[in-house]
Amino acid sequence: MISENRSAEIKAAKKANAEKLISGFFASAKEHHRNLYANIPKRYQNGWLKSFLGISSKRGAIQAKCYECVGYEAVQENVGGCTARACPLWPFRPLQKSAAAKALKGAK
Numbered sequence: 748m749i750s751e752n753r754s755a756e757i758k759a760a761k762k763a764n765a766e767k768l769i770s771g772f773f774a775s776a777k778e779h780h781r782n783l784y785a786n787i788p789k790r791y792q793n794g795w796l797k798s799f800l801g802i803s804s805k806r807g808a809i810q811a812k813c814y815e816c817v818g819y820e821a822v823q824e825n826v827g828g829c830t831a832r833a834c835p836l837w838p839f840r841p842l843q844k845s846a847a848a849k850a851l852k853g854a855k
Contacts, residue, residue: 768800788819810841 773781780799787795791814797803798811813836817825827842834840 765797765802768802769796772796772800787815791819806839806841809836809839812836813840 776784784792784796784799791811794803794807794811795815798808803811813826813829814822816831816834817829823842826840827844829837829840831837
């Protein structure tokens with residue numbers, strides 16, 4: 748079992764590595780990628796950047812792609828109620844339960 752102190756050290760090292768990658772992104776990214784990032788609403792920028800750099804979880808990467816796909820607008824309704832069943836990420840999309848709950852409330 749890892750001690751609390753060691754756990755905190757590991758967490759700090761991961762955070763420092765992530766910050767280094769993120770600052771490296773802005774120094775070396777192509778103009779196209781910087782423009783993509785600049786056009787993402789602030790609320791979603793961190794998730795997109797972590798996904799782009801490969802430091803997010805699988806769930807975070809799927810979430811970032813789904814949000815990007817719907818244009819970051821009405822995310823809860825558009826992602827949860829997504830009808831693009833041909834998308835390979837469709838079975839794994841976030842917010843499925845909340846969209847289903849809203850549909851049931853609207854039917855009553």
